[in-house]
Amino acid sequence: MKQFACGDVVPDCDVAFAGATDDDILAAVAVHATRDHGLVTVPSELVDQVRASIREVA
Numbered sequence: 580m581k582q583f584a585c586g587d588v589v590p591d592c593d594v595a596f597a598g599a600t601d602d603d604i605l606a607a608v609a610v611h612a613t614r615d616h617g618l619v620t621v622p623s624e625l626v627d628q629v630r631a632s633i634r635e636v637a
Protein backbone atom coordinates (compact mmCIF):
# COMPACT_ATOMS: atom_id res chain seq x y z
CA MET A 580 0.00 0.00 0.00
CA LYS A 581 1.19 3.50 -0.79
CA GLN A 582 0.18 6.76 0.85
CA PHE A 583 0.38 10.40 -0.06
CA ALA A 584 -0.47 13.41 2.09
CA CYS A 585 -1.52 16.41 0.03
CA GLY A 586 -0.10 18.59 2.82
CA ASP A 587 3.39 17.53 1.74
CA VAL A 588 2.83 19.55 -1.44
CA VAL A 589 0.06 21.99 -0.46
CA PRO A 590 0.81 23.15 3.11
CA ASP A 591 -2.75 24.03 4.10
CA CYS A 592 -4.35 20.81 2.87
CA ASP A 593 -4.98 17.89 5.21
CA VAL A 594 -6.34 15.41 2.67
CA ALA A 595 -4.50 12.10 2.41
CA PHE A 596 -4.64 9.34 -0.18
CA ALA A 597 -3.86 5.65 -0.20
CA GLY A 598 -3.65 3.23 -3.09
CA ALA A 599 -1.99 0.13 -4.41
CA THR A 600 0.13 1.97 -6.95
CA ASP A 601 1.49 5.45 -7.63
CA ASP A 602 -0.93 5.71 -10.55
CA ASP A 603 -3.93 4.98 -8.32
CA ILE A 604 -2.86 7.79 -6.03
CA LEU A 605 -2.10 10.16 -8.89
CA ALA A 606 -5.56 9.59 -10.34
CA ALA A 607 -7.18 10.45 -7.01
CA VAL A 608 -4.89 13.44 -6.53
CA ALA A 609 -5.81 14.73 -9.99
CA VAL A 610 -9.51 14.70 -9.07
CA HIS A 611 -8.78 16.34 -5.72
CA ALA A 612 -6.52 19.00 -7.26
CA THR A 613 -9.09 20.02 -9.85
CA ARG A 614 -12.04 19.94 -7.44
CA ASP A 615 -10.46 21.33 -4.27
CA HIS A 616 -7.46 23.31 -5.46
CA GLY A 617 -8.99 24.85 -8.57
CA LEU A 618 -6.46 23.41 -11.00
CA VAL A 619 -7.70 22.89 -14.54
CA THR A 620 -4.90 20.46 -15.29
CA VAL A 621 -2.23 18.89 -13.12
CA PRO A 622 1.17 20.23 -14.19
CA SER A 623 3.98 17.73 -14.63
CA GLU A 624 5.96 19.49 -11.91
CA LEU A 625 3.16 18.72 -9.47
CA VAL A 626 3.01 15.11 -10.62
CA ASP A 627 6.75 14.86 -9.94
CA GLN A 628 6.29 16.37 -6.48
CA VAL A 629 3.46 13.95 -5.70
CA ARG A 630 5.49 10.96 -6.90
CA ALA A 631 8.43 12.09 -4.76
CA SER A 632 6.17 12.39 -1.71
CA ILE A 633 4.40 9.03 -2.01
CA ARG A 634 5.37 6.74 0.83
CA GLU A 635 5.32 2.96 0.96
CA VAL A 636 3.39 1.69 3.99
CA ALA A 637 2.73 -1.80 5.27
Ligand SMILES: [Zn+2]
Nearest residue numbers: 585589592594
Ligand atom coordinates in the same frame (compact mmCIF):
# COMPACT_ATOMS: atom_id res chain seq x y z
ZN1 LIG B 1 -5.08 18.98 -1.33
